[in-house]
Amino acid sequence: MNDPKPVISCRNVWKLFGPKPEAYLAGIDPTVAFDTIRADGYVPAVRNVSLDIAKGEMLVIMGLSGSGKSTLVRCMSRLIEITGGEIEVEDRVIGSLSEKELIELRRNKMGMVFQSFGLLPHRTVLDNVAFPLEMRGQDIHERRARALEVIELVGLAGREHYFPRELSGGQQQRVGIARSLAIEPDIWFLDEPFSALDPLIRREMQDEFLRLQAMLGKTIVFITHDFDEALRLADRIAIMKDGAVEQCDRPDRIVMNPATDYVAKFIEDIEKARVVHARALMQPVNGHALTGAPVDGNKTISQLARLLVNDDRTALPVAAPDGTVMGVLDRQQALDVLLGAGE
Amino acid sequence: MTITATNAPAPERTETRLRVAQILFAAALCLAIGRFALPDFLVRPPEWLILPFADWINAAFAFVRDDLGLIHVTRAFADGLEWVLDVTANLLYGKNRWPRLGPIPWTVIAITAAMIGYALNGWRLAAFAGLTFVWIAVMGQWQWAMETLSVIVVAAPVSVFLGLSMGILAWKSEGFRKILNPLLNIAQSLPHFAYMIPVVVFIGVGPKAGAIVTVIFSVPPMIRMTLLGLQKVSAEVVEAGHMAGATRWQLLRYVRLPTARTEILVGINQVIMQCLAMVVLASFIGMPGLGQKLLQLLQALKIGRSIEIGITIVLLAVMLDRCSKAWAMKQPVHLEKGASWLTRHKLLVLWAALVVLFWLLSLAFPLLHEIGRRDALSLSEPLDAMMDWIIATLDPVTQWLRWFLIVWVLVPLRDGMLWLPFSAVLMFLMAVGWAIGGKRSALICLAYFGLIAMSGWWDRAMITVYTVTFSVFIATLIGFPLGIWGSRSEGRAKVALLVCDTLQTFPSFIYLIPVIMLFGVNDVAVVGAVVLFAAVPLVRYTIEGLRGVPASLIEAADMSGATRNQTLWNVRLPLALPTIMVGVNQSVMFSLFMVIIAAFIGTQDLGQEMQRALSSSDVGKGLVLGLAVAFMGLTVDHLVSVWAGRRRKALGLD
Numbered sequence: 001m002n003d004p005k006p007v008i009s010c011r012n013v014w015k016l017f018g019p020k021p022e023a024y025l026a027g028i029d030p031t032v033a034f035d036t037i038r039a040d041g042y043v044p045a046v047r048n049v050s051l052d053i054a055k056g057e058m059l060v061i062m063g064l065s066g067s068g069k070s071t072l073v074r075c076m077s078r079l080i081e082i083t084g085g086e087i088e089v090e091d092r093v094i095g096s097l098s099e100k101e102l103i104e105l106r107r108n109k110m111g112m113v114f115q116s117f118g119l120l121p122h123r124t125v126l127d128n129v130a131f132p133l134e135m136r137g138q139d140i141h142e143r144r145a146r147a148l149e150v151i152e153l154v155g156l157a158g159r160e161h162y163f164p165r166e167l168s169g170g171q172q173q174r175v176g177i178a179r180s181l182a183i184e185p186d187i188w189f190l191d192e193p194f195s196a197l198d199p200l201i202r203r204e205m206q207d208e209f210l211r212l213q214a215m216l217g218k219t220i221v222f223i224t225h226d227f228d229e230a231l232r233l234a235d236r237i238a239i240m241k242d243g244a245v246e247q248c249d250r251p252d253r254i255v256m257n258p259a260t261d262y263v264a265k266f267i268e269d270i271e272k273a274r275v276v277h278a279r280a281l282m283q284p285v286n287g288h289a290l291t292g293a294p295v296d297g298n299k300t301i302s303q304l305a306r307l308l309v310n311d312d313r314t315a316l317p318v319a320a321p322d323g324t325v326m327g328v329l330d331r332q333q334a335l336d337v338l339l340g341a342g343e
Numbered sequence: 344m345t346i347t348a349t350n351a352p353a354p355e356r357t358e359t360r361l362r363v364a365q366i367l368f369a370a371a372l373c374l375a376i377g378r379f380a381l382p383d384f385l386v387r388p389p390e391w392l393i394l395p396f397a398d399w400i401n402a403a404f405a406f407v408r409d410d411l412g413l414i415h416v417t418r419a420f421a422d423g424l425e426w427v428l429d430v431t432a433n434l435l436y437g438k439n440r441w442p443r444l445g446p447i448p449w450t451v452i453a454i455t456a457a458m459i460g461y462a463l464n465g466w467r468l469a470a471f472a473g474l475t476f477v478w479i480a481v482m483g484q485w486q487w488a489m490e491t492l493s494v495i496v497v498a499a500p501v502s503v504f505l506g507l508s509m510g511i512l513a514w515k516s517e518g519f520r521k522i523l524n525p526l527l528n529i530a531q532s533l534p535h536f537a538y539m540i541p542v543v544v545f546i547g548v549g550p551k552a553g554a555i556v557t558v559i560f561s562v563p564p565m566i567r568m569t570l571l572g573l574q575k576v577s578a579e580v581v582e583a584g585h586m587a588g589a590t591r592w593q594l595l596r597y598v599r600l601p602t603a604r605t606e607i608l609v610g611i612n613q614v615i616m617q618c619l620a621m622v623v624l625a626s627f628i629g630m631p632g633l634g635q636k637l638l639q640l641l642q643a644l645k646i647g648r649s650i651e652i653g654i655t656i657v658l659l660a661v662m663l664d665r666c667s668k669a670w671a672m673k674q675p676v677h678l679e680k681g682a683s684w685l686t687r688h689k690l691l692v693l694w695a696a697l698v699v700l701f702w703l704l705s706l707a708f709p710l711l712h713e714i715g716r717r718d719a720l721s722l723s724e725p726l727d728a729m730m731d732w733i734i735a736t737l738d739p740v741t742q743w744l745r746w747f748l749i750v751w752v753l754v755p756l757r758d759g760m761l762w763l764p765f766s767a768v769l770m771f772l773m774a775v776g777w778a779i780g781g782k783r784s785a786l787i788c789l790a791y792f793g794l795i796a797m798s799g800w801w802d803r804a805m806i807t808v809y810t811v812t813f814s815v816f817i818a819t820l821i822g823f824p825l826g827i828w829g830s831r832s833e834g835r836a837k838v839a840l841l842v843c844d845t846l847q848t849f850p851s852f853i854y855l856i857p858v859i860m861l862f863g864v865n866d867v868a869v870v871g872a873v874v875l876f877a878a879v880p881l882v883r884y885t886i887e888g889l890r891g892v893p894a895s896l897i898e899a900a901d902m903s904g905a906t907r908n909q910t911l912w913n914v915r916l917p918l919a920l921p922t923i924m925v926g927v928n929q930s931v932m933f934s935l936f937m938v939i940i941a942a943f944i945g946t947q948d949l950g951q952e953m954q955r956a957l958s959s960s961d962v963g964k965g966l967v968l969g970l971a972v973a974f975m976g977l978t979v980d981h982l983v984s985v986w987a988g989r990r991r992k993a994l995g996l997d
């Protein structure tokens with residue numbers, strides 16, 4: 001995860017909507033307030049964003065609706081031209097790719113899943129999934145075989161001759177996912193893929209998604225406005241407000257150390273114990289007398305709740321999955337997190 | 344998100360607007376009352392104001408036609424078209440041209456129509472389509488109907504292709520779109536005859552001229568629907584296409600056009616209906632077929648026979664409309680996996696088998712191949728008898744009505760309209776414009792009618808204005824209560840809308856049959872036809888407006904203890920009014936078209952002059968007259984859309 005070379009790297013990316021945005025951007029100070037830009041008649045959808053996404057990482061972008069999440073992701077895939085800054089994908093500045101190179105990149109490296117699915121209504125499931133392969137000119141037998149493979153992967157086998165409108169919402173999004181996976185992309189963008197679905201189906205789709213990710217190990221940028229979803233999925237979370245990234249970090253670090261007031265308010269209602277892992281609370285061993293069985297560092301505090309309440313040690317050893325002790329957990333501190341004390 | 348500044352009109356702005364309008368209105372009144380004291384140049388457009396537009400247009404036409412040699416291009420194009428027309432003419436009614444295979448037996452065509460109907464919408468449409476052709480054959484109208492259809496089957500595809508290409512171009516290039524839009528607005532308000540004259544000049548008369556005028560007339564809606572469809576494709580679908588690595592061409596071909604399918608098919612439906620309407624009217628420029636027959640029979644006052652032809656035209660119209668609409672609405676349905684070739688193409692196979700069967704049968708039984716005039720049935724005798732009886736019974740009423748309308752309403756109104764000084768009319772229109780849309784609208788009204796004054800056809804134009812105004816007024820008196828009645832229950836509204844839809848598919852010519860039957864050939868018949876034609880959109884939009892009021896508002900009114908009538912007058916009607924005004928707008932447009940068509944049964948307005956321009960192939964005059972009519976329509980269109988737009992905003996309807 002800490003690959004030195006990021007797959008996607010954004011540096012001071014800006015996107016303004018309005019007349020002649022480049023000229024306007026050149027004339028302002030990059031730290032200028034959101035409201036000032038709005039008052040000048042521009043919509044700052046993305047403001048001075050710098051981010052690196054490592055290979056195999058799942059970055060979740062969160063924020064209220066209108067905070068610029070979709071725009072940022074569309075800048076990364078160059079569906080939208082940025083106004084300022086630079087975006088590199090696999091060491092290539094995508095802003096300077098020619099149309100042909102860009103099409104090549106999308107045909108081979110990128111997949112995207114959309115909130116309202118974006119399926120072609122006149123094509124069957126099979127032909128929708130095979131569409132990206134068709135665009136790059138693969139012959140019909142090959143692309144059908146590959147499409148069937150991914151359709152099976154997302155659990156739609158047997159429905160390949162259905163038309164989108166004959167499917168439920170969850171099934172349609174499975175088609176969207178299958179289509180984005182057909183070309184075996186390295187980078188996978190998902191723009192609120194599950195928010196148009198019912199809560200039950202959403203849960204099921206998240207599980208499905210985790211299964212796929214465990215199998216495929218892609219670099220993922222996932223957008224959601226649902227914190228629970230973010231917590232279930234993310235390696236790192238970037239929280240956006242008014243086009244700017246307020247904080248970008250591991251979920252437990254965000255919960256324990258919110259960088260701004262906005263983030264603090266945002267996470268107010270979150271049960272910290274469900275987010276924070278034992279590993280995140282542990283301190284170095286130095287001098288503590290360690291007794292008894294160690295706890296698993298990768299478990300959250302709420303998963304350890306019963307043990308923490310019933311145990312009577314003041315300090316518990318924390319072990320890595322392979323059993324080596326990494327540090328100690330102060331039981332009192334862990335109980336505070338569990339009971340939400342100190343808020 | 345837009346910045347929600349206070350863009351509701353400030354009250355004082357509205358007030359000054361109305362104040363100015365009042366002043367203008369008072370001025371118009373003064374001009375009218377003080378007519379006797381006015382100098383001549385305020386009573387009628389003076390000589391120096393009238394510009395020889397017609398000569399300029401003729402000169403321009405002569406230049407492109409002869410000096411630029413466009414005539415050779417158009418003739419070459421027309422010759423190409425004629426070749427295709429000859430092919431369809433041979434196939435459908437056996438004209439002696441290549442490929443000399445026809446005529447196809449009528450039974451084969453009927454069964455083909457039925458199969459198309461079945462494939463598109465099941466048994467009922469199949470029966471309707473099949474029986475339409477049976478009726479045509481049995482009534483001995485096969486030749487004429489096929490003459491008409493042989494042009495439509497060529498004109499409609501050409502028009503669809505042209506419209507699709509221009510729609511795509513307009514979608515791609517904003518500049519083109521900006522030029523095209525006003526041109527389309529004018530084109531769609533030009534009366535049919537205005538299209539015919541230039542075609543006669545360039546092509547001559549006959550089927551190919553008929554085909555070309557049909558193509559030109561039916562292209563605009565296709566352009567509009569293509570543009571609309573392409574603009575409506577959802578952003579996500581296009582983005583999905585981009586992410587799939589589609590090139591621009593692939594995006595258009597595989598993503599945008601297929602996704603815009605419904606709008607494009609609705610465009611095709613409109614093209615087909617416009618084609619039928621125009622082909623029937625093209626009888627005025629020597630296009631043979633149902634239209635020509637109907638024209639001859641009407642002029643000879645053979646009512647029974649004209650009703651037979653009228654029924655055929657109506658059946659064809661409804662059939663073409665239902666089939667193309669069903670095509671537009673048809674959604675793809677998946678087939679079971681592993682379906683064999685035969686099951687996947689079972690309709691095609693069945694059709695082929697039936698064609699072979701009927702072809703063989705028609706070889707054995709000539710009546711299944713062709714029904715000659717001698718073997719044909721005719722309802723004309725009983726129809727004539729019935730009509731004679733109806734007319735005789737109604738005669739006292741119609742006589743009196745005719746007398747009353749002509750002596751007490753039409754003539755005084757016309758004289759009054761002609762008496763008005765033109766300056767008063769312009770001033771009045773500016774007052775209306777200012778009251779509705781402020782300075783801009785006032786200037787637009789002035790420009791349109793000012794141009795009409797400068798064309799030199801003021802008196803004729805005023806007669807048209809009076810006929811249309813009076814007819815729309817009567818149409819409102821009839822259509823509005825009918826609409827309210829029709830909107831009272833869901834079931835009633837459905838039936839009424841279906842009837843209106845069906846009536847709207849009829850080519851305008853059809854509406855002349857009953858009025859000529861009842862009133863003979865005179866002004867009253869013209870007004871009658873216009874009223875009938877104009878009432879349909881009024882009923883339709885009144886129902887749609889009233890039914891479209893949000894249910895929550897009605898519930899709120901019910902809970903406030905409003906009676907049905909109180910709800911109607913205080914809630915439903917105010918909210919429905921913008922929609923109803925759209926109906927009024929359409930009603931005015933339809934009236935203008937109808938007045939001009941009705942010219943051939945005797946009017947003294949622009950339409951009569953248009954007929955003369957047509958018979959003397961005077962392009963300049965024809966276009967000037969056509970534009971005068973278009974400008975009237977555009978004035979009303981502008982005023983109504985400004986008013987309805989503001990009203991909708993004020994009511995928070997969109």
Ligand SMILES: Nc1ncnc2c1ncn2[C@@H]1O[C@H](COP(=O)(O)OP(=O)(O)O)[C@@H](O)[C@H]1O
Nearest residue numbers: 017043045064065066067068069070071072344
């Ligand atoms: N094409 C556009 N033109 C103008 N403003 C836009 C456009 N697209 C997005 N915006 C604005 O940019 C801001 C961010 O939008 P978006 O990225 O869609 O937010 P999110 O996905 O977080 O809901 C919003 O205020 C939106 O109105």
Ligand SMILES: [Mg+2]
Nearest residue numbers: 069070071192
């Ligand atoms: Mg979004």
